[in-house]
Amino acid sequence: MKGILLVNLGSPDSPTAKDVKPYLDEFLMDERVIDVNRILRNILVRGIILQTRPKKSAKAYAKIWWDEGSPLIVLSERFAQKLRQHTPMPVALGMRYGTMTIKNALQELKDQGVDEVLLVPLYPHYAMSSYETVVVKTMEEQQKHFPEMKLTTLPAFYKNPDYIKALSESIEEGLKDFDYDHILFSYHGIPERHIRKSDPTKFHCKIDGSCCGINSVAHNTCYRHQVYDTTEMVKAYLGLPEEKTSTSFQSRLAGDPWLKPYTDYEFERLAKEGKKRLAVITPAFVSDCLETLEEIAMEGKEQFEEAGGEAYMHIPCLNDNEVWVAVMAKWVNEWEASGVLPV
Template sequence: MIKTKKGILLVNLGTPDSPGTSDVRKYLREFLLDPRVLDIPAFNRYFLVNGIIAPFRAPRSGASYKEIWDKEKGSPLMYYSIRQKELLQEKLGDGYQVELAMRYQQPAIASALEQFRKEKVFHIRVLPLYPQYASASGGTVNQKVMEEVGKWQVVPEISFVNSFHDHPLMIETFADLGRKHNPSSYDHILFSFHGLPVRQLRKADPSGRHCQQVAGCCSRININNRYCYSAQCHDTARLIASRLDLPEERYTVCFQSRLGKTPWVEPYTSDVLKRLAAEGKKRLLVFCPAFVADCLETLYEVSTEYDEEFRALGGEKVQLVESLNDHPKWIDAMADLARY
């Protein structure tokens, strides 16, 4: 029997090559022109992205990236993604070949897959680095992989990890990271996830009769919402809270990074900050369990923007719980997800 290595393809969102406006604009264009991300008619999407969003948002986003860009390490997302790839390769050993790709920008998915083909690796497991499934995250990664290997003469055996929102080791890692901040010393805990348009949640409902139509539709995982992003987010938060012995009244699930004026999944993190400030809360601890590596949305949006916003409302502190990054227990979780 011929022995061959098994391939593991890690895929994260992506990052600009630099915080410069031109590089950020290039990144935004590729990201937002993806029809799974901005799911509107192609002409409207092209006009909106190229004529409005990219030109006007790139300078502001570039300034934000500069705040988190390390002079030596560069993009935190890229740095920690590379660390995860290296540590996972070390953990899995010589029987596996681990490659890293970004859905947008470099290293490209096509290039990573080509490395497998060069090394004659024809058993590939794809691990999108998004704990909760969404068409705009894990879905677009899986589609891109299938498009690329569909061009090959010999199509490899491929399996996909669609989500790992409830993986015990991942949950325990977030809990460990939270314990370092002594949650009992904070007035309230937030689990802030990246937001999505409500229309995308509805598209993920196979019954067409559950999402936004049943009271508490995201409160428990069932056959209709098993791949609902919001339902998986609520489940992740509940599991972490359980590990930390947090009663329901001590934490809130919310969603950040809204874009545009169409309805997005609620409550919005900014609205929750206003409510908590009005209730007299002063210190907030924030988990961001939609991200496996610190990035713009955690290091800047939460640690800087939300902290400043909350202080302006009369609060004292918004404290970010760092992401999984290169935590040893998270590498163990990745290894468990990768083995097949």
């Protein structure tokens, strides 16, 4: 019997330092998030970051927390519930980090008689700190606890026409009452070294754009290439003028070069160049989370207005959008019927 495992990022159980600390510990100790040797990572995370960050992060979570709980968890659960209405297969939801574990989600599927699982990492693009870590963790749990299960993984869907259509239409809906000067596609940032580590050729990725137009197997795992592809395909679908759009990267840690341009710098640059009405979309995520709701929707608005901007619109992620649910239902049902996966 076939079943579907959806996996998203995860969340603390509450917006308190007590619950944020173990969540951050699991997240930051992931070798695909902070990719240094374990001894150094332990010193950095447990000796430095976790001494102050939980209290600060708890305040940020408190600003976006809903009565029902973590927005990312609630939105992911809504999406899963809607998907269940469009497929005869069991659908379970797990999180890469936190107490809503992948192991428990696999157990839920097993208890319903599932022995063949389609893993759906809820990330459109391939990055070692998001898509890859979900796949690796799920494989580890499956091999250790559910060896009788067969596991298939949905590919990164960043350029799938169905996804691009759903994303574009959600952006169009978000813009219908907003007269914008500029649209900023802001993606989650990653260290430049992650791009090089993910390059199977070890020479193709230059991280300057010169390599993106040259066909290569490296594109299958190049986050930078994939996000720019998404931007270009959405621009083409919506007919957006080149001069009214740009791409940037939010969230970074000090000390290493991360993908540029940085979103906070773009807020200032655009405002000072006379772009007074800014719309921001965050397509690295399919579900709104701390990063989109606090860092972009709240802090981003303040940064843009302080730099001289006048109007700011954060367009929500796809979340439990009906078109997006229908797209996922199409993909999983095609897999059930014929084993075909979207490319």
